[in-house]
Amino acid sequence: MRGEARSPLGHRGAITVSIMLATIMQGVDNTIANVALPHIQGSLSAAQDQIAWVLTSYIVAAAITMPLTGWLAGRFGIKYVFLISVVGFTVASALCGSATSLAELVIFRLLQGVFGAGLVPLSQSVLLQINPPERHGQAIAVWGIGVMLGPIFGPMLGGWLTEDYNWRWIFYINVPVGLIASIGILVFIREARHPHREAFDFFGFATLSIAIGSLQMMLDRGELKDWFGSTEIWVEAAIAALAGYLFTVHTATAGERSFLNRDLLKNPNFAVGTVLMFLVGGILSGTLALVPTMLQSLMAYPVFTTGLVTAPRGVGTMAAMFIVGRLVNRIDNRLIILSGLLMTVVSLWQMTGFSLQMGVAPVITSGLLQGFGLGCTFVPMNTLALSNLPRHILTQGTALRSLMRNLVVHT
Numbered sequence: 001m002r003g004e005a006r007s008p009l010g011h012r013g014a015i016t017v018s019i020m021l022a023t024i025m026q027g028v029d030n031t032i033a034n035v036a037l038p039h040i041q042g043s044l045s046a047a048q049d050q051i052a053w054v055l056t057s058y059i060v061a062a063a064i065t066m067p068l069t070g071w072l073a074g075r076f077g078i079k080y081v082f083l084i085s086v087v088g089f090t091v092a093s094a095l096c097g098s099a100t101s102l103a104e105l106v107i108f109r110l111l112q113g114v115f116g117a118g119l120v121p122l123s124q125s126v127l128l129q130i131n132p133p134e135r136h137g138q139a140i141a142v143w144g145i146g147v148m149l150g151p152i153f154g155p156m157l158g159g160w161l162t163e164d165y166n167w168r169w170i171f172y173i174n175v176p177v178g179l180i181a182s183i184g185i186l187v188f189i190r191e192a193r194h195p196h197r198e199a200f201d202f203f204g205f206a207t208l209s210i211a212i213g214s215l216q217m218m219l220d221r222g223e224l225k226d227w228f229g230s231t232e233i234w235v236e237a238a239i240a241a242l243a244g245y246l247f248t249v250h251t252a253t254a255g256e257r258s259f260l261n262r263d264l265l266k267n268p269n270f271a272v273g274t275v276l277m278f279l280v281g282g283i284l285s286g287t288l289a290l291v292p293t294m295l296q297s298l299m300a301y302p303v304f305t306t307g308l309v310t311a312p313r314g315v316g317t318m319a320a321m322f323i324v325g326r327l328v329n330r331i332d333n334r335l336i337i338l339s340g341l342l343m344t345v346v347s348l349w350q351m352t353g354f355s356l357q358m359g360v361a362p363v364i365t366s367g368l369l370q371g372f373g374l375g376c377t378f379v380p381m382n383t384l385a386l387s388n389l390p391r392h393i394l395t396q397g398t399a400l401r402s403l404m405r406n407l408v409v410h411t
Contacts, residue, residue: 011188012130018184019123019148022086025177026119027150029093031110032158034059036167043167044327046102056220057106059233061113063210063216066403069118071200073125078395079189082122086185088115090178097171119146119396120389126189126393128386134329140382141325144375148317155292156307163304201322204259210241212403260400261393270397272281273385276337278404280344287351287370291363298356309360313367321339321374332381340376 033040035055041051072081092111097107124143131139159273161169206328218236225233251258292310295301303308347370354362382401389397 001356014184014188015130016127016142018188019082019126020142021177021181021184022089022119023143023146024150025174025181026089026116027147028059028154028157029116029174030150032161032170033109034159035155036162036170039106039167044099044102044105046343047402050102052221052224053102053106054109056217057110058113058116059220060213060216062117063113063212063403065114065117066121066210066399067212067259067387069121069399070393071205071399072118073122073395074103074392075200078122078126078129079185081118081411082126082189083182083185085115085122086178086182089119090175090182093171093174093178097168118399120233121395124386124398124402125395128398135381136386137328137383138325140386141321141328141379143208144321144382145318148321148375148378149314149317149373153314155168155306156304156311159304166171178386201254201259202259204247206253207247208259211247214240215245225364241394243344253342261396263393264397264400265391267389270385270389273381274401274404276377276381277385277401280374280381281404287295287348290348291351291367293401294354295363300379309363310367312364313371316368316371316373317375317378324376324379328380328383333384336380337377340373341362343373343376345373347373 029410037051037054040046040054044051047395053376069081070245081104089112092108095108096105101109115150123146124140126137127143128136158170161167161173171379214236218233218240227233239396251260292306295306295309320340327336347366350362350366350369385396386394
């Protein structure tokens with residue numbers, strides 16, 4: 001890929017640390033604000049339906065901007081798009097922490113979503129480019145740890161900061177992390193001088209953005225508005241369907257000018273791997289959202305205790321990725337994926353025995369096994385889907401996979 005990030009091998013470690021800090025920062029921010037919402041609502045004197053926009057603005061802005069990442073990286077170079085994204089996300093975080101009204105906070109959260117959308121796909125693309133193909137499994141394992149750590153530990157961190165300090169610190173904590181990541185990206189990533197300049201397909205981007213934005217609005221506000229008992233939800237569903245249809249027809253007929261490179265869809269490993277990632281993401285997001293809610297709302301666990309009880313899931317994921325990262329080039333990846341899915345199925349069966357009278361042991365054991373199983377599927381699935389993509393569409397491929405994962409996470 002012209003415009004790819006090329007760096008000496010001696011800088012590989014520094015680059016990895018820098019981009020993983022950005023990835024973890026973005027992942028934590030996806031969930032850290034959830035537990036602080038009641039405190040923010042009281043501080044800013046907001047109504048229940050108003051405070052929800054603190055989450056909705058971020059989700060919708062990130063979903064709309066994420067597909068644009070591939071084109072921007074090809075047009076201006078990965079290094080500069082990545083650097084601007086980290087700096088913008090850091091500044092927006094500081095502004096969120098200093099917000100004095102709900103309107104300000106919503107606007108600054110929207111900016112966070114715009115700048116944060118590209119952090120995950122860009123970090124994955126850079127890691128794959130600075131590592132040779134035989135190290136892709138290990139690189140994706142490291143990247144996967146960062147992606148998984150954020151959503152798992154975000155609520156625990158948010159609860160601690162909110163209870164012991166102030167809700168504003170859930171945003172201020174991003175500032176030092178963002179500064180370190182920005183310096184690392186600026187110093188260690190080297191950019192080729194001739195980025196790949198492609199024409200911009202405005203109609204394709206517009207229809208895809210409207211479809212994704214409307215879908216996310218519908219999913220995020222559906223429960224609040226009683227789903228299809230609300231006119232708003234019907235309107236959002238209709239707009240999402242129409243825009244999605246127009247984007248599909250346009251992509252099929254526009255040829256090389258389409259916003260979505262059709263070579264991605266012609267790659268069987270990428271297409272199948274992306275569908276599997278969407279399905280596995282459903283398991284990850286569903287249990288990750290429901291278990292903490294059950295522990296806090298029905299079993300009266302404090303926020304910090306809930307984080308500790310669910311943390312073994314993250315430990316299992318990290319352990320699996322360390323192990324699988326070393327085995328992915330030695331064992332058939334399909335066997336690793338199958339083993340991981342079987343472990344995930346067993347953990348889900350264990351969860352069917354949950355009750356309000358149980359202790360913490362069932363939550364810990366099932367979470368540990370589920371985390372290990374999901375970790376086993378994550379690394380080989382990404383390796384198979386991305387390793388054989390041409391470099392000029394690699395960043396768009398990582399952006400599309402991140403988009404699919406985020407869609408199901410926020411469903």
